[in-house]
Amino acid sequence: NEDGTFKKVTVGRTGKAYSGKEYFDRLEILVREGYFHKTNPEAKQYGMDITWYLWTGPDSPLFGKDRMTTFERYFIDDKKTHKETKSPYFKLEDSEEMCRRIFEEFGLNPECSHIINGHVPVKSKSGESPIKANGKLIVIDGGFSRAYQSTTGIAGYTLIYNSYGLLLVSHDPFESTQKAIEEEKDIRSTTMVLEKELERKRVKDTDAGEVMKAQIKDLEMLLDAYRLGLIKEQG
Template identity: 65%
Template sequence: AISIIQFKLEGEVIKRRPEFEMDHRLLLDKINYEEGTINLKGNIYKLKDTNFPTIDPKNPYKLTKEEEIVIDKLVSSFKNSEKLQKHVSFLFSKGSIYLVSNGNLLIHGCVPLNEDKSFMKMKLQGQEYSGRELMDKMETLVREGYLFKDKTNQKQYGMDIMWYLWTGKCSSLFGKDDMTTFERYFIAEKETHKENKNPYFTLREDEDVCNKIFKEFELDTNESHIINGHVPVESKNGESPIKANGRIIAIDGGFSRAYQKKTGIAGYTLIYNSQSLQLVSHDPFTSTEEAIVNESDILSTTMLVEHKLSRKTVKDTDAGKKLLDEVDDLKLLLTAYKKGIIKEV
């Protein structure tokens, strides 16, 4: 029942935002409710469940009165949850779509690319964006959705963008062409469940592509790295977390137990110090009992990603550059005081 509510509400967003190009995800109107089938991309599939008591076939995306009550209560619970609001406030005060730190680019999913290695383009509010500009624009819009007052166009658009970041093909956080939730719930045929990853995840093995991304974010093509998450590295099948000759470091090793069968390990820890970059992989922790009986603990393996002969100093870091700027400001302040431009307080 809650899934049907989800599909109805998603339908409202898709219809409201044609620039999202997600009409293919409008599926409730593709169902033949009498025959219990759906027309999906020109193919007819039998549905595993044909009981849709909350759907009006003539207006499938309209919420029933009872569904509206459910949503109103959920919205109220979310807005008035002190803990949730504290977490969301932390997300917006500390988080970002991407982070450039000490010459490295940290991204959760990907920098959306086309098969020809060009940056994916998307039109937002009448203007076309791609690459870093697209990621910056999406972050700005999402913050407007959080900070603007209710019942304003900016807030509604920002909230719609937040949803798009979760499921849209040009989202750097999602990194796929489709989220096939409906298909997994209602269609048995596995081919309909496929979610194609963005070309980035194949092209990132190419050093030229990495260099193109570094230039887009104004980073050093010789020194910088891309620190990547989102897609678990299948270590047990021989996949390496270090890609593109060390330019890319994929740090998603399945920290969550649910992914450990796929990865074969229990996650990575990236250690960055003044002279080296190291990646530590952790073996899964099975149980307290086994650890006591076998006298075993969590085992870790360290891989040296990069080693510098000359150490980095504090002034080489982002924090050091801020300190140097503060020193310059203090010197200017002191000069102004000595010249009598400002008075002692």
């Protein structure tokens, strides 16, 4: 919504309205039913309809506009028919408060979480920054597409995360093979450090590391049981 609250959207014939994470969860269930359902043709069809809705629906969390006007841009000269209005989310993308509200809604730690947006051209040549909301939201656009480069002024961004921290790399446009050979230049990239880990992340800090620590604990308990004679050696 315009005020940054989560919009309530009615889904299905029950008339129930969903918002926030609950809305995402409900959509996921319906999409899975559209793909996997074998015994209820009506539920399967509705799930398939929802899948199409997610592509271009005005309240789709995957689309973010009121409509898609690809047809109009191809076949209608009147520019008024080409207009696509973005959802209020994009007006609030520089709001740290909104980002924190989203993190909390999805059970994430607001202090170390980030929202990553793609497919939204960043007008770097006009001074627009891909880093928004005090670093909580990062926009990495598809600027490698030549069609966007006149708007963005660059060839897009690459977001890199490793054990040392979070890096954002911007790329200069690649003009032509001929120019690259003649001027001996390739795609030039500029790296920006967004966050640097004070203590380097290790395997133990990852999800896989949590599984390994649980396995180690189980093995230690098994070893203790053996030493106490609770488990007998098999002959």
